[in-house]
Amino acid sequence: MEQKLSIYNTLTRTKELFEPIHAPNVGMYVCGPTVYSDAHLGHARHGITFDLLFRYLKHIGYKVRYVRNITDVGHLENDADEGDDKIAKKARLEQLEPMEIVQYYSNRYHKVMDELNTLPPSIEPHASGHIIEQIETIQEILKNGYAYESNGSVYFDVVKYNKDFNYGILSHRNIEEMLNTTRELDGQHEKRSKVDFALWKKASPEHIMRWPSPWSDGFPGWHLECSTMSMKYLGTEFDIHGGGLDLIFPHHECEIAQNTAVEKHQVVKYWMHNNMITMKGQKMARSLGNFITLEQLFSGENELLEKAYSPMTVRFFILQAHYRSTIDFSNEALQAAEKSLERLFEAYNRIDKIQIAETSSAEVRGLRQACYDALNDDMNSAIVIAHLCEAATTINSAIAGNISLTEEDTKELKNIFDTFLFEILGIKNNSSNANNENSEAYSKAVNLLLDIRQKAKENKDWATSDQIRNELTKAGFDIKDGKDGAEWKLK
Structure with missing residues (x-):
């Protein structure tokens, strides 16, 4: 039976049947990490969410080009285009070249993503490797009248753009409200409006990372890289753009404005966002002292942890919740996930102990389609796991002699685990047996x-x-x- 995926589109706030523009090819762009610190649980959720989507689209027959960027220049300390570049600041503190910081944390990011069994993207472009293309994008936006130069920097003219299009279409914000609520910051005198954002910033004398441009020696704005690289590798009309919920505004809103200012139409068909991981209801943050890196989770070396947790336990913990719901971290929740995963492993490893019967007294046939139905309903991994637990109960009941299963049933149960737990959910069978x-x-x-x-x-x-x-x-x-x-x- 052909599987049809319905996903939640943030742009329209509805679930829609996924009908890719370039069927059977799918273009998928996901905002990757800014590599100036170690990956944490938020990175894990982000990586696992879109790894699940990548795996499932491939499983149901699509050829997917999955592009995930590396932000290695231009991400400033606040979203009002002010402050230090985060990577340059780290480089100064550690007395290293910025690209040493990038390489070091990129390597560490890839290592923990490998341990979480996320598949590598088809293309992983770096912002610093696409400066020429970003300059060309700015020139096109200037030519179309939606940007202006000011003292060597270039800003996007949000007010003018909003007259022709809709700035706020993704986040559903009103520009008049934004004008009234956006606070004035130092250094914003160059802008025509306080809601305008930087496409190019003139570098101060002490700024390490800089490139020549028609306007100044400087660096691109953070939002520009994703617009430029997504269209370079996926074209001017592609299917899915993903990221964390915290990127809806301003990052993805600004991307839409840049794309539309260049192409005069919507470039992305579906916008998907995963929700946050919290601790006791608070977002995890270094400043709040509730921050745990993935390496600490795997080693147990954090005062908030009672023990070390395996990468597959962490992956399973994240997949137990629907990607659009919040997940509240606790040792108890991780330990419960660990036990639940071990129970699935045990059941799978004991399938060959089932005494084969001539007739079946249990219903196994519907489980496969039930798992597909859950995935087709906006990637509901939590329901898939519930069905796998049901399959485990069936296996254990058959071994205990409480129900009878045929040879065909046992093959189907094994195939369900192989397909959904291992292939699509991406869990590696690391059980001791x-x-x-x-x-x-x-x-x-x-x-x-x-x-x-x-x-x-x-x-x-x-x-x-x-x-x-x-x-x-x-x-x-x-x-x-x-x-x-x-x-x-x-x-």
């Missing part, structure tokens, strides 16, 4: 000890039986006795 049972010698050694223990029990040698169990438990094994013998796993 999955890793260690691939080692024949390891499994044989453990099973030999359990065989000796079973013979000791049959001979009523309880001391030996208890000793083997106790020593295996001390070594980190969980031993469960059943009617068909003992089963083991690492705790």
Whole structure:
């Protein structure tokens, strides 16, 4: 059965059936990191959300060009085009070249994204590698009358643009309200209006990162890079633009204005945004002291953590919630996710222990389409996981002898896990049995000890039986006795 994806479009605030402009090819642009610090849980949610979309679009037959940028120049300390470039500031503090900062944190970002099992994008352009193209975009906006030069800087004329189009179409903000509520900041005397934003900034003498342009030695505005690079690699009409909810305004609103000022039409068909991760209802932030990097999560080296959590536990924790809902971080929530994921692994690894029956007393056939229906309904990974838990219950009930399953049922259950848990949700089977049972010698050694223990029990040698169990438990094994013998796993 052909699968049709319905996604939530931020631009129209509705769920729409995904009908790509360039079917069967899909162009997808996602705002990537500004690489001046280590990746944190917010980066994880962002990366995993659009990795899920990337995986699912490919799974249902689309050829996807996934572009995710690296911001390595022009992202200033506030959204009013003032302050230091974040990367240049870090470079001065650490007495390094800005591109050393970029390379260092890019490497670390890619490492943790690999550990989270996110697929690499098709193209990962850097803002600093597209200065010429950004200058050309500014020249086009100037030619069309929606920008102006002021003291070597170039600003987008929001008021003039709004007369012809709609500035605020994505965030649903009113420009009159913005004019009344936007505060005046130092250095904004160059602008015609306080809502105007920078396309090019003239560099101060101490500014490290600078390039020659027709207007000054300077650097591009933060919003410009995404407009320029998305259209360079995906064309002037493409399907999906994604990012975090915090980017709707001003970043994505400004992108729409720049795109439309150049092309005179909407460039992006669907805008998708993932929600935030909070802690006790507050957004995670360094300034609030509730900030945890991904490396700290994986190592446990943060005072807010009770233990280390594996990358797959973190991925599963994030996928347990719908991408548009908030996720509140807690140790308890992560530990619950860890247990739930281990239960799925255990069920999957025990499928071959099911005693095959001639007839089935359980309904398995509908699970596959139920998982597809959940994904087609705005990428609802939480419902997919609920269906996988239902499949795990079916497996465990069959092993316990409470229900009967046919060989066809068991193959279907395994295929459901392979398709949805491992391929589409992107979970790697890192359970102890999955890793260690691939080692024949390891499994044989453990099973030999359990065989000796079973013979000791049959001979009523309880001391030996208890000793083997106790020593295996001390070594980190969980031993469960059943009617068909003992089963083991690492705790």
